Amino acid sequence: MRDVAIIGASQTKFGELWDVSFRQLITEAGLGAIDDSNVEGADLDAMYVGNMTAGLFIQQEHIAALIADHTGLNPIPCARIEAACASGSLALRQGIMAVASGYHDIVISAGVEKMTDVVDATPAIATASDQEWEAQQGATFPSLYAMIAKRHMYEHGTTREQLAKFSVINHKNAAKNPKAQFPFEITVDQVLNSSIVADPLTLLDCSPVTDGAAAIILCPAEDAKKYTDTPIYVKASTQASDTITLHDRKDITTIGSTKVAAKKAYEMANLTTKDIDTVEVHDCFSINGILAIEDLGFVEKGQGGIAVEEGITENGGEIPVNPSGGLKARGHPLGATGIAQAAEIVWQLRGDAGKRQVEGAEIGMTHNIGGTGGTAAVHILSR
Amino acid sequence: MRDVAIIGASQTKFGELWDVSFRQLITEAGLGAIDDSNVEGADLDAMYVGNMTAGLFIQQEHIAALIADHTGLNPIPCARIEAACASGSLALRQGIMAVASGYHDIVISAGVEKMTDVVDATPAIATASDQEWEAQQGATFPSLYAMIAKRHMYEHGTTREQLAKFSVINHKNAAKNPKAQFPFEITVDQVLNSSIVADPLTLLDCSPVTDGAAAIILCPAEDAKKYTDTPIYVKASTQASDTITLHDRKDITTIGSTKVAAKKAYEMANLTTKDIDTVEVHDCFSINGILAIEDLGFVEKGQGGIAVEEGITENGGEIPVNPSGGLKARGHPLGATGIAQAAEIVWQLRGDAGKRQVEGAEIGMTHNIGGTGGTAAVHILSR
Structure with missing residues (x-):
């Protein structure tokens, strides 16, 4: 090889x-x-x-x-x-x-x-879910992720404000990214008071079209x-699948494909979470950003909300997440997202990320999923 | 590797x-x-x-x-x-x-x-052509291949009967293939007298839905x-592209992608056309089967029609083409076709092809294209 x-x-x-x-x-x-x-x-x-x-x-x-x-x-x-x-x-x-x-x-x-x-982009996006068991029954992606968010809040005590904070940090990063769709900051209050899309998720919890x-x-x-x-250098390129439908999973607050792909990636690269200097995760909805940092192993299951609240995912924090602004604020052109994540990590590792540079980044990761995690892919890149 | x-x-x-x-x-x-x-x-x-x-x-x-x-x-x-x-x-x-x-x-x-x-499958199939320059102008695939057929007849003297014979041989082979969509024989007269789809192509020149x-x-x-x-064993796996639109080609009677992919395949396998015992070609329309045997190098450009007329592509002939029945008679479920071609060659090389067995086949080829040849892939397999 x-x-x-x-x-x-x-x-x-x-x-x-x-x-x-x-x-x-x-x-x-x-x-x-x-x-x-x-x-x-x-x-x-x-x-x-x-x-x-x-x-x-x-x-x-x-x-x-x-x-x-x-x-x-x-x-x-x-x-x-x-x-x-x-x-x-x-x-x-x-x-x-x-x-x-x-x-x-x-x-x-x-x-x-x-x-x-x-x-309306919704019917096209819905084809990423199981047409027979989900889409045709009216389950759009905001509704599926809203169920995940509710369950995460119930099981782990994650708060509405913690979800909002994930979007706020994304926007703070995007404000320094001239190629982002929304290069401006927002506040937790703005997230909480934006239109409800699927309770508990509001408009500002959702990545855009x-x-x-x-x-x-x-x-x-x-x-x-x-x-x-x-x-x-490409240190790891891994991929895994999970059920395309949510109802077939034992635990909808864990994306199994992310866990498997991440485990294989750390093995392939012979690295651990401690070695990763920055990561681009798949935050199509704020809750999914929180699942990602848990399932990738950066925090314990259930601790993602608190980690975001405490600022460890901010640029300058323990594990800077989505320095680009993420799907929420850089934007999410579906098939382009995984490549844009890799491009961001390339620029970060080269030291070419301008005002959003993660200081001293030498090893970075991308995490990209399809649907509600039917597919997950993880890449680890290094200088 | x-x-x-x-x-x-x-x-x-x-x-x-x-x-x-x-x-x-x-x-x-x-x-x-x-x-x-x-x-x-x-x-x-x-x-x-x-x-x-x-x-x-x-x-x-x-x-x-x-x-x-x-x-x-x-x-x-x-x-x-x-x-x-x-x-x-x-x-x-x-x-x-x-x-x-x-x-x-x-x-x-x-x-x-x-x-x-x-x-109606036509709008979906038409998305394989250039939407802006072809499909939206009303150019369906039968019409595009009809233009190719007319030009081939004009430049090389290919006859309507030679095109029909390509379908007749496919059906003769499919009659021995229990998994074929149309496992029965047809005659040249039946092809000539079936409904015109796009002049000069009739219904029985066309692969089915x-x-x-x-x-x-x-x-x-x-x-x-x-x-x-x-x-x-996989001896070669190659691929090439040509313009997705017909109007950008210097010569619409040649599929450039087939020629490039075939040349690379012979090089990769270190073989020539003489070594190939049987080939599954992409005959979405009868004319395309004739282009294929020319562009793969089995006959000279322009000689495909005569070769078919003379029976060299029949099972038992010099180069048995489409022992399965081909796209015309085995059927053409678009994304499945390339794999079905490879499966047929596997069975032929194993000696497991039953009544349609090409005697002594040791090396076989598949040829699969997208659209009017925007994509072509060639595989060479051997015992």
Whole structure:
């Protein structure tokens, strides 16, 4: 197995980008990563694209071929990878395997979602849940995560304010991220008093509908210094699944796939939670950010709310979480999120994260899930 | 890079299976492959599923997680791979890379499509073309391939009867395949006199709308004999892209992606066309079967029609094409097709193909494309 390095990273502005098309988004992200990595487009010998549902958002499947054509990269081998909101991390993981296997040398793994070309994104997003047992019964993702939040509050005493604080910290970080969808701060009171979406979750507990794209360029670790003075090395790339439905789980306050993927990642990297300097977690709803820091092992089960309240997840705290602003405030273009998380960690480890830099970050992690955790992927990257 | 072998293969009956659900189809195929390979479900350590558009056909994305849950395979890492009608071959290819890289040992690569749960499959299928430049202008796939056929007839003198003969041979083979959608023979006259779909293509030049699934189990070649006396070895797994749109090509009678993928495959396997004993090609329309045998190098450009007329592609001929019945007569459940092709070659090389056995087949090939060739994948397998 060849070791793999990241030599380029890029992200478009995230937001409601009504004047930018799907093709423009992914092209901008791809060109950005090419530029950042000092390779030429012609050097790329495979492409993976994470995308959840261009079929439902813009009536376009076969998007990898579309992108190769639109960007002039034919005859590059290219494939779309889909696992709902974890599509981006799985595109990264396939790219890593393509390099590790020796099948390909320089690979671009990207992610893109254009979500604002439909009147209501909810039916498309709901296809990440079990259509027969959840979506058709009216269970949207806010409602599913609201049930998780209620149970977490009941079992572990997590408070409404602790949930709100997760969003507040995300926004504080996003305020320093010019590519974030919501680069401004909010208060706990604002979260508590925003519209209720699904009790106990309010509007400001929920990640937004977002257009955006991101891209990463990979190569064999042994070649990385040819392209950059600051390669970032892939120490672990793992993935696991859990039931797609909530009702089949013994405990809905634990995401089993996250736990399995994290355990494998620490083993693969030969590291522990103590070694991780910063982590990008999948906070599609505030409660899920709290589950993530528990299931990744940064705090004990049930202690996530208190940890957030005490500020240990702030930039400068014990384990800075979502320095980018997270899904809540950087934005959540489904298939692009996993790649954007990896891009953020790359910038943090290079020391290129500007005003949101986590001081001295040398090892970082990404955590990306699909649905309510039917899929989870974890990556550990290091300087 | 580790060498990879196939130790199990399975295919459901293909057809308009109105009493069988998406979940049932993929479960049947998966269990069949597990049974065929002498592994247990718990031995599988990764899953790839080729599927074009469950989002549009059954309002379900995140299908890999759905399948892992429904089949009790959690916490297996699982991903859906999509490249329109080439999704199956790309799922096979990702599985091969997962084993080759050392990331995973025993991998199931499957494909599934449930196409008959919608009133009209055309809008979903059209998402494999360029939405802005083709589909929204009314160009359906029959019309795109009809243009290719007309041009091939004009440039190379291919006749209407030669196109028809491609379908006739497919049906002759399918008549011996109990899992085929149309296991019966047809005549050239029947093809010529069936309803015109897009001139010059008639109904019997066109592959059908099909429900079906297929699965393959992979392991490191060095371990294969633990599971089976007749492992089939992966000699090449290659892929390329061409413009997704027809209008951007210099020559619409050549599928550039097929040519590039085939050239790489012969190089990777260190073989030539002369070494291939049988091939499953992507004949979504009769003309595409003719393009395939040309672009794969079995006959000169322009000579495909004559070759078919002369019978060299028949079982027993110089290069038996589509012993299964092909997309036309075995059926074409989009994301399952590439895996079903590989399953057919596995059975042929094992000598397990029953009445449709290609005598003495030792090396076989699959050729699977997406759209009008925006994607092409080629696999070479050997005893």
